[in-house]
Amino acid sequence: VNSGAIDPIGPLCEHAHASGSWVHVDGAFGLWARVLPSMRKTCEGIEMADSWSLDAHKTLNVPYDSGIILCRRREALMSAFKASASYFKWSEHRDSMNFRPSMSARARVIELWAVLKTLGRQGVRRLIEQLCENARSFARLLSEQGFQIHNDVVFNQVLTSCADDALTRATLQNIQSSGECWCGGSTWHGRAVIRISVCDWATTPKQIERSVRAFVKARAIAAR
Structure with a gap:
Protein backbone atom coordinates (compact mmCIF):
# COMPACT_ATOMS: atom_id res chain seq x y z
CA VAL A 1 0.00 0.00 0.00
CA VAL A 115 -15.68 0.89 -18.62
CA LEU A 116 -14.44 -2.52 -19.73
CA LYS A 117 -16.73 -2.58 -22.76
CA THR A 118 -15.74 0.93 -23.84
CA LEU A 119 -11.99 0.73 -23.22
CA GLY A 120 -11.32 -2.91 -23.92
CA ARG A 121 -8.08 -4.60 -22.91
CA GLN A 122 -5.87 -2.12 -24.74
CA GLY A 123 -7.70 0.88 -23.29
CA VAL A 124 -7.44 -0.42 -19.72
CA ARG A 125 -3.75 -1.12 -20.29
CA ARG A 126 -3.16 2.41 -21.55
CA LEU A 127 -5.09 3.90 -18.62
CA ILE A 128 -2.92 2.04 -16.12
CA GLU A 129 0.27 2.82 -18.03
CA GLN A 130 -0.63 6.51 -17.80
CA LEU A 131 -1.02 6.28 -14.01
CA CYS A 132 2.42 4.69 -13.77
CA GLU A 133 4.00 7.24 -16.09
CA ASN A 134 2.55 10.09 -14.04
CA ALA A 135 3.85 8.53 -10.81
CA ARG A 136 7.37 8.23 -12.25
CA SER A 137 7.20 11.82 -13.46
CA PHE A 138 6.00 12.98 -10.04
CA ALA A 139 8.91 11.20 -8.34
CA ARG A 140 11.48 12.55 -10.80
CA LEU A 141 10.31 16.16 -10.46
CA LEU A 142 10.18 15.95 -6.66
CA SER A 143 13.69 14.50 -6.58
CA GLU A 144 14.92 17.38 -8.73
CA GLN A 145 13.49 19.76 -6.11
CA GLY A 146 15.39 18.09 -3.27
CA PHE A 147 12.69 15.77 -1.93
CA GLN A 148 13.83 12.29 -0.98
CA ILE A 149 12.14 9.39 -2.81
CA HIS A 150 11.99 6.25 -0.67
CA ASN A 151 10.56 3.62 -3.01
CA ASP A 152 11.18 2.17 -6.42
CA VAL A 153 8.23 3.60 -8.34
CA VAL A 154 6.95 0.41 -9.94
CA PHE A 155 3.26 1.27 -10.07
CA ASN A 156 1.34 4.41 -9.08
CA GLN A 157 2.69 5.00 -5.56
CA VAL A 158 5.38 7.49 -4.56
CA LEU A 159 6.84 7.84 -1.06
CA THR A 160 8.67 11.07 -0.40
CA SER A 161 9.93 13.14 2.51
CA CYS A 162 11.80 16.29 3.47
CA ALA A 163 15.02 16.62 5.44
CA ASP A 164 13.47 15.61 8.77
CA ASP A 165 10.19 14.26 10.16
CA ALA A 166 8.98 17.57 11.57
CA LEU A 167 9.47 19.32 8.24
CA THR A 168 7.80 16.44 6.40
CA ARG A 169 4.70 16.54 8.62
CA ALA A 170 4.42 20.32 8.41
CA THR A 171 4.85 20.20 4.63
CA LEU A 172 2.12 17.57 4.34
CA GLN A 173 -0.26 19.67 6.42
CA ASN A 174 0.39 22.67 4.17
CA ILE A 175 -0.19 20.59 1.04
CA GLN A 176 -3.49 19.25 2.35
CA SER A 177 -4.76 22.71 3.19
CA SER A 178 -3.55 24.31 -0.05
CA GLY A 179 -6.32 22.99 -2.27
CA GLU A 180 -3.78 22.34 -5.04
CA CYS A 181 -3.58 18.58 -4.58
CA TRP A 182 -4.08 16.01 -1.84
CA CYS A 183 -1.95 13.20 -0.45
CA GLY A 184 -1.69 11.32 2.82
CA GLY A 185 0.96 10.66 5.42
CA SER A 186 2.53 7.40 6.51
CA THR A 187 5.59 5.91 8.20
CA TRP A 188 8.33 4.14 6.25
CA HIS A 189 11.18 2.39 8.08
CA GLY A 190 10.63 4.68 11.06
CA ARG A 191 10.54 7.86 8.96
CA ALA A 192 7.58 10.18 8.43
CA VAL A 193 6.74 10.19 4.74
CA ILE A 194 4.23 11.67 2.32
CA ARG A 195 2.34 9.02 0.39
CA ILE A 196 1.31 9.98 -3.14
CA SER A 197 -1.14 7.79 -5.02
CA VAL A 198 -1.65 8.81 -8.65
CA CYS A 199 -5.14 7.45 -9.24
CA ASP A 200 -6.95 9.66 -11.75
CA TRP A 201 -6.58 8.67 -15.40
CA ALA A 202 -7.28 12.28 -16.46
CA THR A 203 -4.27 13.73 -14.62
CA THR A 204 -2.04 15.60 -17.07
CA PRO A 205 1.71 16.37 -17.01
CA LYS A 206 0.82 20.02 -16.39
CA GLN A 207 -1.13 19.03 -13.28
CA ILE A 208 1.79 16.94 -12.05
CA GLU A 209 4.04 19.98 -12.44
CA ARG A 210 1.50 22.14 -10.62
CA SER A 211 1.36 19.62 -7.77
CA VAL A 212 5.15 19.59 -7.48
CA ARG A 213 5.13 23.38 -7.23
CA ALA A 214 2.59 23.03 -4.41
CA PHE A 215 4.99 20.66 -2.63
CA VAL A 216 7.87 23.12 -2.98
CA LYS A 217 5.76 26.02 -1.72
CA ALA A 218 4.41 23.97 1.19
CA ARG A 219 7.94 23.00 2.24
CA ALA A 220 9.13 26.61 2.04
CA ILE A 221 6.27 27.76 4.28
CA ALA A 222 6.94 24.93 6.74
CA ALA A 223 10.64 25.81 6.93
CA ARG A 224 10.05 29.41 8.01
Whole structure:
Protein backbone atom coordinates (compact mmCIF):
# COMPACT_ATOMS: atom_id res chain seq x y z
CA VAL A 1 0.00 0.00 0.00
CA ASN A 2 2.83 2.40 0.79
CA SER A 3 5.28 1.61 -1.98
CA GLY A 4 3.29 -0.23 -4.65
CA ALA A 5 5.70 -3.16 -4.40
CA ILE A 6 4.43 -6.67 -5.17
CA ASP A 7 5.55 -9.68 -3.15
CA PRO A 8 6.85 -12.84 -4.91
CA ILE A 9 3.41 -14.39 -5.01
CA GLY A 10 4.31 -17.60 -6.86
CA PRO A 11 6.79 -18.92 -4.27
CA LEU A 12 4.52 -17.77 -1.44
CA CYS A 13 1.60 -19.70 -2.93
CA GLU A 14 3.71 -22.84 -3.31
CA HIS A 15 4.87 -22.63 0.29
CA ALA A 16 1.36 -21.97 1.64
CA HIS A 17 -0.32 -24.69 -0.41
CA ALA A 18 2.28 -27.21 0.71
CA SER A 19 0.99 -26.74 4.26
CA GLY A 20 -2.66 -26.77 3.21
CA SER A 21 -3.17 -23.03 3.65
CA TRP A 22 -5.54 -20.83 1.70
CA VAL A 23 -3.93 -17.95 -0.19
CA HIS A 24 -5.86 -14.70 -0.64
CA VAL A 25 -4.41 -11.84 -2.69
CA ASP A 26 -5.62 -8.42 -1.59
CA GLY A 27 -5.22 -6.73 -4.96
CA ALA A 28 -6.98 -3.44 -4.08
CA PHE A 29 -5.46 -1.11 -6.68
CA GLY A 30 -2.39 -3.21 -7.54
CA LEU A 31 -3.86 -6.34 -9.09
CA TRP A 32 -4.60 -4.34 -12.24
CA ALA A 33 -0.83 -4.25 -12.82
CA ARG A 34 -1.22 -7.73 -14.31
CA VAL A 35 -2.42 -6.20 -17.60
CA LEU A 36 0.90 -4.41 -18.14
CA PRO A 37 3.50 -6.34 -20.16
CA SER A 38 6.24 -4.66 -18.11
CA MET A 39 4.73 -6.02 -14.87
CA ARG A 40 3.94 -9.54 -16.08
CA LYS A 41 7.09 -11.05 -14.59
CA THR A 42 6.54 -9.23 -11.29
CA CYS A 43 2.95 -10.51 -11.10
CA GLU A 44 3.91 -14.08 -11.98
CA GLY A 45 2.16 -16.62 -9.79
CA ILE A 46 -0.90 -14.51 -8.96
CA GLU A 47 -3.03 -17.11 -10.74
CA MET A 48 -1.94 -19.71 -8.16
CA ALA A 49 -3.88 -18.03 -5.34
CA ASP A 50 -7.26 -19.29 -4.10
CA SER A 51 -9.05 -15.94 -3.99
CA TRP A 52 -8.48 -12.36 -5.05
CA SER A 53 -10.03 -8.99 -4.24
CA LEU A 54 -9.60 -5.70 -6.08
CA ASP A 55 -11.26 -2.31 -6.35
CA ALA A 56 -12.53 -0.89 -9.62
CA HIS A 57 -13.25 2.47 -7.98
CA LYS A 58 -9.53 3.03 -7.50
CA THR A 59 -7.60 2.11 -10.61
CA LEU A 60 -10.48 2.12 -13.12
CA ASN A 61 -12.08 5.29 -11.69
CA VAL A 62 -15.65 3.95 -11.60
CA PRO A 63 -17.93 5.32 -8.82
CA TYR A 64 -16.93 4.57 -5.24
CA ASP A 65 -17.87 1.26 -3.60
CA SER A 66 -17.06 -1.03 -6.53
CA GLY A 67 -15.19 -3.95 -5.03
CA ILE A 68 -14.59 -7.24 -6.80
CA ILE A 69 -14.06 -10.67 -5.24
CA LEU A 70 -12.90 -13.69 -7.22
CA CYS A 71 -12.81 -17.12 -5.63
CA ARG A 72 -11.57 -20.39 -7.04
CA ARG A 73 -14.11 -22.46 -5.10
CA ARG A 74 -17.76 -21.46 -5.27
CA GLU A 75 -18.73 -23.38 -2.13
CA ALA A 76 -16.03 -21.63 -0.08
CA LEU A 77 -17.31 -18.20 -1.06
CA MET A 78 -20.90 -19.19 -0.28
CA SER A 79 -20.00 -20.62 3.11
CA ALA A 80 -18.34 -17.31 4.02
CA PHE A 81 -21.24 -15.05 3.03
CA LYS A 82 -24.47 -17.05 2.82
CA ALA A 83 -26.94 -16.21 5.57
CA SER A 84 -29.91 -18.31 6.61
CA ALA A 85 -33.29 -17.51 8.14
CA SER A 86 -36.72 -19.11 8.15
CA TYR A 87 -38.11 -16.37 5.92
CA PHE A 88 -35.49 -16.81 3.18
CA LYS A 89 -36.73 -18.59 0.09
CA TRP A 90 -34.02 -20.26 -1.94
CA SER A 91 -34.23 -21.21 -5.57
CA GLU A 92 -32.02 -23.10 -7.99
CA HIS A 93 -31.04 -19.83 -9.64
CA ARG A 94 -27.95 -17.88 -8.65
CA ASP A 95 -28.71 -15.32 -5.94
CA SER A 96 -26.03 -12.66 -5.53
CA MET A 97 -26.81 -12.26 -1.82
CA ASN A 98 -25.04 -15.59 -1.30
CA PHE A 99 -21.75 -14.16 -2.56
CA ARG A 100 -21.37 -10.85 -0.69
CA PRO A 101 -21.79 -9.46 2.85
CA SER A 102 -24.84 -7.30 2.04
CA MET A 103 -28.18 -8.75 0.97
CA SER A 104 -29.21 -5.63 -0.93
CA ALA A 105 -26.92 -3.67 -3.21
CA ARG A 106 -27.02 -1.33 -6.15
CA ALA A 107 -26.05 -2.58 -9.60
CA ARG A 108 -22.36 -1.75 -9.28
CA VAL A 109 -21.46 -3.97 -12.20
CA ILE A 110 -23.11 -1.67 -14.76
CA GLU A 111 -20.45 1.04 -14.43
CA LEU A 112 -17.67 -1.54 -14.41
CA TRP A 113 -19.10 -3.26 -17.49
CA ALA A 114 -19.35 0.10 -19.27
CA VAL A 115 -15.68 0.89 -18.62
CA LEU A 116 -14.44 -2.52 -19.73
CA LYS A 117 -16.73 -2.58 -22.76
CA THR A 118 -15.74 0.93 -23.84
CA LEU A 119 -11.99 0.73 -23.22
CA GLY A 120 -11.32 -2.91 -23.92
CA ARG A 121 -8.08 -4.60 -22.91
CA GLN A 122 -5.87 -2.12 -24.74
CA GLY A 123 -7.70 0.88 -23.29
CA VAL A 124 -7.44 -0.42 -19.72
CA ARG A 125 -3.75 -1.12 -20.29
CA ARG A 126 -3.16 2.41 -21.55
CA LEU A 127 -5.09 3.90 -18.62
CA ILE A 128 -2.92 2.04 -16.12
CA GLU A 129 0.27 2.82 -18.03
CA GLN A 130 -0.63 6.51 -17.80
CA LEU A 131 -1.02 6.28 -14.01
CA CYS A 132 2.42 4.69 -13.77
CA GLU A 133 4.00 7.24 -16.09
CA ASN A 134 2.55 10.09 -14.04
CA ALA A 135 3.85 8.53 -10.81
CA ARG A 136 7.37 8.23 -12.25
CA SER A 137 7.20 11.82 -13.46
CA PHE A 138 6.00 12.98 -10.04
CA ALA A 139 8.91 11.20 -8.34
CA ARG A 140 11.48 12.55 -10.80
CA LEU A 141 10.31 16.16 -10.46
CA LEU A 142 10.18 15.95 -6.66
CA SER A 143 13.69 14.50 -6.58
CA GLU A 144 14.92 17.38 -8.73
CA GLN A 145 13.49 19.76 -6.11
CA GLY A 146 15.39 18.09 -3.27
CA PHE A 147 12.69 15.77 -1.93
CA GLN A 148 13.83 12.29 -0.98
CA ILE A 149 12.14 9.39 -2.81
CA HIS A 150 11.99 6.25 -0.67
CA ASN A 151 10.56 3.62 -3.01
CA ASP A 152 11.18 2.17 -6.42
CA VAL A 153 8.23 3.60 -8.34
CA VAL A 154 6.95 0.41 -9.94
CA PHE A 155 3.26 1.27 -10.07
CA ASN A 156 1.34 4.41 -9.08
CA GLN A 157 2.69 5.00 -5.56
CA VAL A 158 5.38 7.49 -4.56
CA LEU A 159 6.84 7.84 -1.06
CA THR A 160 8.67 11.07 -0.40
CA SER A 161 9.93 13.14 2.51
CA CYS A 162 11.80 16.29 3.47
CA ALA A 163 15.02 16.62 5.44
CA ASP A 164 13.47 15.61 8.77
CA ASP A 165 10.19 14.26 10.16
CA ALA A 166 8.98 17.57 11.57
CA LEU A 167 9.47 19.32 8.24
CA THR A 168 7.80 16.44 6.40
CA ARG A 169 4.70 16.54 8.62
CA ALA A 170 4.42 20.32 8.41
CA THR A 171 4.85 20.20 4.63
CA LEU A 172 2.12 17.57 4.34
CA GLN A 173 -0.26 19.67 6.42
CA ASN A 174 0.39 22.67 4.17
CA ILE A 175 -0.19 20.59 1.04
CA GLN A 176 -3.49 19.25 2.35
CA SER A 177 -4.76 22.71 3.19
CA SER A 178 -3.55 24.31 -0.05
CA GLY A 179 -6.32 22.99 -2.27
CA GLU A 180 -3.78 22.34 -5.04
CA CYS A 181 -3.58 18.58 -4.58
CA TRP A 182 -4.08 16.01 -1.84
CA CYS A 183 -1.95 13.20 -0.45
CA GLY A 184 -1.69 11.32 2.82
CA GLY A 185 0.96 10.66 5.42
CA SER A 186 2.53 7.40 6.51
CA THR A 187 5.59 5.91 8.20
CA TRP A 188 8.33 4.14 6.25
CA HIS A 189 11.18 2.39 8.08
CA GLY A 190 10.63 4.68 11.06
CA ARG A 191 10.54 7.86 8.96
CA ALA A 192 7.58 10.18 8.43
CA VAL A 193 6.74 10.19 4.74
CA ILE A 194 4.23 11.67 2.32
CA ARG A 195 2.34 9.02 0.39
CA ILE A 196 1.31 9.98 -3.14
CA SER A 197 -1.14 7.79 -5.02
CA VAL A 198 -1.65 8.81 -8.65
CA CYS A 199 -5.14 7.45 -9.24
CA ASP A 200 -6.95 9.66 -11.75
CA TRP A 201 -6.58 8.67 -15.40
CA ALA A 202 -7.28 12.28 -16.46
CA THR A 203 -4.27 13.73 -14.62
CA THR A 204 -2.04 15.60 -17.07
CA PRO A 205 1.71 16.37 -17.01
CA LYS A 206 0.82 20.02 -16.39
CA GLN A 207 -1.13 19.03 -13.28
CA ILE A 208 1.79 16.94 -12.05
CA GLU A 209 4.04 19.98 -12.44
CA ARG A 210 1.50 22.14 -10.62
CA SER A 211 1.36 19.62 -7.77
CA VAL A 212 5.15 19.59 -7.48
CA ARG A 213 5.13 23.38 -7.23
CA ALA A 214 2.59 23.03 -4.41
CA PHE A 215 4.99 20.66 -2.63
CA VAL A 216 7.87 23.12 -2.98
CA LYS A 217 5.76 26.02 -1.72
CA ALA A 218 4.41 23.97 1.19
CA ARG A 219 7.94 23.00 2.24
CA ALA A 220 9.13 26.61 2.04
CA ILE A 221 6.27 27.76 4.28
CA ALA A 222 6.94 24.93 6.74
CA ALA A 223 10.64 25.81 6.93
CA ARG A 224 10.05 29.41 8.01
